[in-house]
Amino acid sequence: MPVPQEILDVKRPVNTVVFVYGVNKDKYGVRQRVGCVRVNGKNRPVNGPTVGHIVNGVYVPNKEVIPRLNCSEVELKYWGNVYLCDRLMQDILEELQLIYNPQDAYTLYCIMILRVCEPGIKDYELKDMYDCSFLSELYPGIGLSKNTVCEFWQDLGKAYSKITKFMRNRADNIKLDHHVLIDGTLKSNESEVNTLSNFSRKAKTKGTRDISVLYAFDLEQMEPICSQCFPGNMLDATSYEDFISNNHIQRGIIVADKGFPASGAKSHFDKNPELHYMNPLKRNSKYIEKYKLYEYDGLLNGYENISYKVVFCQEENKWLYSFRDAWKSGKEERDYLSRAKKKGNYSDHEFRNKWMEFGTVILECDYQMSAEIAYKTYESRWQIEIVMRFYKSACEFDETRVHNDYSVHGSEFCDFLSTLLTFRLLNFFDEKGILLDMTYKQTMKVLKRAQKVKDDGNWKLIKMNPGQMEQLSKMELITPLSNTPKRKPGRPKKSI
Numbered sequence: 001m002p003v004p005q006e007i008l009d010v011k012r013p014v015n016t017v018v019f020v021y022g023v024n025k026d027k028y029g030v031r032q033r034v035g036c037v038r039v040n041g042k043n044r045p046v047n048g049p050t051v052g053h054i055v056n057g058v059y060v061p062n063k064e065v066i067p068r069l070n071c072s073e074v075e076l077k078y079w080g081n082v083y084l085c086d087r088l089m090q091d092i093l094e095e096l097q098l099i100y101n102p103q104d105a106y107t108l109y110c111i112m113i114l115r116v117c118e119p120g121i122k123d124y125e126l127k128d129m130y131d132c133s134f135l136s137e138l139y140p141g142i143g144l145s146k147n148t149v150c151e152f153w154q155d156l157g158k159a160y161s162k163i164t165k166f167m168r169n170r171a172d173n174i175k176l177d178h179h180v181l182i183d184g185t186l187k188s189n190e191s192e193v194n195t196l197s198n199f200s201r202k203a204k205t206k207g208t209r210d211i212s213v214l215y216a217f218d219l220e221q222m223e224p225i226c227s228q229c230f231p232g233n234m235l236d237a238t239s240y241e242d243f244i245s246n247n248h249i250q251r252g253i254i255v256a257d258k259g260f261p262a263s264g265a266k267s268h269f270d271k272n273p274e275l276h277y278m279n280p281l282k283r284n285s286k287y288i289e290k291y292k293l294y295e296y297d298g299l300l301n302g303y304e305n306i307s308y309k310v311v312f313c314q315e316e317n318k319w320l321y322s323f324r325d326a327w328k329s330g331k332e333e334r335d336y337l338s339r340a341k342k343k344g345n346y347s348d349h350e351f352r353n354k355w356m357e358f359g360t361v362i363l364e365c366d367y368q369m370s371a372e373i374a375y376k377t378y379e380s381r382w383q384i385e386i387v388m389r390f391y392k393s394a395c396e397f398d399e400t401r402v403h404n405d406y407s408v409h410g411s412e413f414c415d416f417l418s419t420l421l422t423f424r425l426l427n428f429f430d431e432k433g434i435l436l437d438m439t440y441k442q443t444m445k446v447l448k449r450a451q452k453v454k455d456d457g458n459w460k461l462i463k464m465n466p467g468q469m470e471q472l473s474k475m476e477l478i479t480p481l482s483n484t485p486k487r488k489p490g491r492p493k494k495s496i
Contacts, residue, residue, distance in 0.1 A: 080450025329359025
């Protein structure tokens with residue numbers, strides 16, 4: 001039925017069309033035109049939703065439709081944790097933007113923060129957590145759907161030279177007197193489609209295949225410098241030179257364990273005179289008997305019950321430092337006797353040969369220093385163990401959740417950035433004295449509790465306990481609380 005001309009003449013929004021409906025065909029609705037399609041060489045209009053009606057010769061628009069809850073905007077978001085992380089990593093964002101397209105840099109940056117704020121988060125959970133955190137306000141429009149993130153890891157890994165460039169830029173900032181701690185960890189990887197997954201030396205114990213991840217840690221800055229992935233069956237000594245040469249570590253003092261002998265990277269040390277090493281020798285080293293390193297010259301100043309000896313090895317132009325800790329020696333002796341008793345294979349001859357080794361450590365170094373500094377430097381190496389512990393426990397990076405080589409390299413790069421952020425948080429909490437009262441995980445829970453709610457278009461912090469507000473004040477996230485005197489505990493006295 002045609003629409004009367006007087007109805008068509010009624011003023012209504014542009015790009016709309018009038019249609020007839022009702023039992024008696026006496027009602028008129030207004031639909032919006034949303035475009036056109038090409039059919040048989042001709043453009044055909046496409047009508048959209050009904051936007052109003054014509055009643056008594058007047059256009060009446062539809063009332064605003066209230067959206068369903070599952071389509072509503074998130075108006076309560078996690079603020080404290082992501083805001084602090086963002087504040088501590090602004091320089092890293094700038095470094096990423098020098099190498100990557102801004103959109104890629106923001107995507108990587110947001111995932112890195114979410115992995116720290118939500119340890120163990122899966123890729124398919126990223127979008128929901130992003131929408132529920134204040135990151136969506138700080139960096140809106142980041143695509144983090146499962147498929148998008150999966151493709152992003154592959155693209156990130158394919159552009160491997162950009163990852164290398166970022167690591168090298170960080171290694172260039174190492175100073176001559178900085179100590180670089182190097183260690184590796186094995187990470188479960190049961191994928192059958194990448195070349196990094198292999199059975200490592202711990203395969204019998206773990207029962208899984210692994211990849212090997214090497215880390216360099218700046219002791220003075222107290223944060224990771226760079227990292228790199230290797231096959232799980234590759235020995236640390238084999239990957240050592242490739243790691244420090246590929247990442248252009250060319251200055252500083254490398255302090256490593258027995259798995260990273262200086263001989264494994266001799267050519268790199270020869271090419272870089274500003275790079276030095278300090279490594280422990282194995283207890284069957286030929287130098288022990290040759291230089292009588294178990295015959296000590298004195299007691300170490302500043303330490304109790306530690307004997308030492310310093311020898312210069314002229315043929316290889318290096319110094320040897322031998323130490324014996326009497327307390328550790330007693331502990332190793334007790335452990336040895338306990339194991340021998342348990343197994344029932346005690347041998348007095350073998351025990352006497354072993355006795356000289358208990359509690360000892362022998363260091364080789366290509367430059368001279370006092371015995372006290374040498375011992376203190378090596379003792380500080382336990383910091384790298386904290387890096388590995390936080391990498392696997394606090395950040396929950398104990399296994400890979402991606403498959404091909406490109407995705408592994410891309411995801412591990414994000415893990416490195418997350419580890420870097422974790423240590424910046426630790427350093428910040430320590431600086432503010434927060435770790436005296438709470439652990440790292442407890443502090444992160446307080447930060448997660450700090451949420452903001454949208455009220456009349458403005459974001460406001462929700463009500464929190466005074467103790468939690470005090471912690472936020474220490475972190476400079478809110479203005480310091482007023483020092484109002486506290487009321488004395490107990491009920492007030494009754495008047496007689």
